[in-house]
Amino acid sequence: MREEGMYSWRNPWFRWSVVSLVTFTVVSVLVGFVWLPSVHRDFTAQGLWASICRAAGVPSTWSDSGGTGKDVPQATNVVLERSMARIAGSASVGRGGTLALNCTMCHGAQGMSASSAPNLAGQYPEVVIKQLHDYQAAKRASSIMEALAARLSDRDIEDLAAYYAYLPKARTAPTTYDERLPALVRVGAPLRNIAPCISCHGGVDQKLGAPWLEGMPKDYLVGQLQALRSGKRRNDSEAQMRNVVRSMTDAEIEEVTTFYAGKASAGGER
Ligand code: HEC
Ligand code: HEC
Incomplete structure (x- = not known):
């Protein structure tokens, strides 16, 4: 009689080791690639593939439910290009x-809002272009602006951006180092990885796509920062602003x- 082979399926030890190895592998893959990443807050927004891509990470906050749900807008589609910051010849x-006559009701006759809508006068053209495209694609949530932007063509958006960039922002004073500035504006908070606001938002230096903030209605600014902090607004490219405000x-x-x-x-109308 032939001796039972060590690697034969009929050998119970061999059978058990194969079964446990397969089970263990399947469970680890499920835990590592599906379960752990699914606890990340972006899971529903970004899907299985994105979660597999990030599977090496462990969630920082297990129970953080802020910003989950299908109706939360996802990251922007707009790729910012230097050319958007220049007003196109066309x-x-x-x-x-x-076209801006449709906007004056909220954004003011000269782009200086008297309500809590943002000012647009002198806004950098690439900001107006990017934000309008984000509303159009529902990447930034606002029932009013999504509906209005849906009706605009690319050409309309370009012309509106040119118009608002052309309006003087003279009624709001630029930020300079020669004044008393909150620490976060001047130097940021290096220990928390917060870069100074002034290094991105103009006055001294502007990062492509970072809006002009000076003179904006306070309620608007507070609302946007809270939305960026909670993840309700997430259309900022590479989470630049969410990382600051987090x-x-x-x-x-x-x-x-x-x-x-x-x-x-002082020259402002409000
Ligand atoms: C009924 C009021 C209303 C009208 C009309 C309106 N807007 Fe707005 N707009 C808003 C509000 C409110 C916001 C801020 C929404 C948010 O929280 O994202 C906004 C935001 C914006 C922003 C983003 C600005 C920034 O700094 O991020 C742009 C650009 C903009 N509107 C352009 C327009 C243009 C162009 C029109 C005309 C075609 C227009 N809006 C008409 C109320 C309005
Ligand atoms: C690394 C560059 C960077 C720094 C530093 C930074 N921001 Fe921003 N911020 C941005 C960009 C880029 C956007 C536009 C996001 C988008 O495309 O929707 C933005 C958007 C905002 C908005 C929304 C404005 C609007 O009209 O849509 C506010 C408010 C804001 N930042 C405030 C601040 C404040 C206050 C600080 C300092 C504590 C700060 N930011 C620091 C890059 C920066």
């Missing part, structure tokens, strides 16, 4: 001005928004 300020306290939000909103200069 853009028509005059035509933009006509560890900011309510008191810090109060301080920086008071500062920026207060930069409506």
Whole structure:
């Protein structure tokens, strides 16, 4: 009689080791690639593949439910390009001005809002272009702006951006180092990886796509910072702004928004 082979299926030890190895592998894969990543808050927004890609990470907050759900807008589609910061030769300020008649009710006759809608006067053109495309694609949530942006063509958006860039932002004072600035605005918070606001938001230096903030209505600024902090707004490219605001306290939000909103200069209408 032939001796039972060590690697034969009839050998119970061999059978058991194969079965346990397969089970163990399947369970580890499920845990590592599906379960752990699924606890990340972006899981529903980004799907299985994204979660597999990040599977090496372990969730930082297990129970953080902020910003989950299918109706939360996802990251932007807009790829910012230097050319968007220049007003294209083909853009028509005059035509933009006509289109902007639909916007004055909220954004002000000269792009200086009297409500809690943001000012658009002097806003960097690539900001207006990017934000309007984000509303169009429902990447930034606002029932009013999503509906209005849906009706705009690419040409309309270009002309509106040219028009608003052309309006003077002279009624809001630029931020410089020669004044008293909140610490976060001037130096940021290096220990928390927060870069100074002034290094991105203009006045001294502007990062492509970072909006002009000076003179914006305070309620608007507070609302946007809270939405970015909670993940309700997530259309900022590479989470640049979410990374800044993530560890900011309510008191810090109060301080920086008071500062920026207060930069409506004496010549302002409000
Ligand atoms: C009924 C009021 C209303 C009208 C009309 C309106 N807007 Fe807005 N707009 C808003 C509000 C409110 C916000 C801020 C929404 C949010 O929380 O994202 C906004 C935001 C924006 C932003 C983003 C600005 C930023 O700094 O991020 C742009 C750009 C913009 N609107 C352009 C327009 C244009 C162009 C029109 C005309 C075609 C227009 N809006 C008409 C109320 C309005
Ligand atoms: C690394 C660059 C960077 C730094 C530093 C930074 N921001 Fe931003 N911020 C951005 C960009 C880029 C956007 C536009 C996001 C988008 O495309 O929707 C933005 C958007 C915002 C908005 C929304 C404005 C609007 O009209 O849509 C506010 C408010 C804001 N930042 C405030 C601040 C404050 C206050 C600080 C300092 C504590 C700060 N930011 C620091 C890059 C930065």
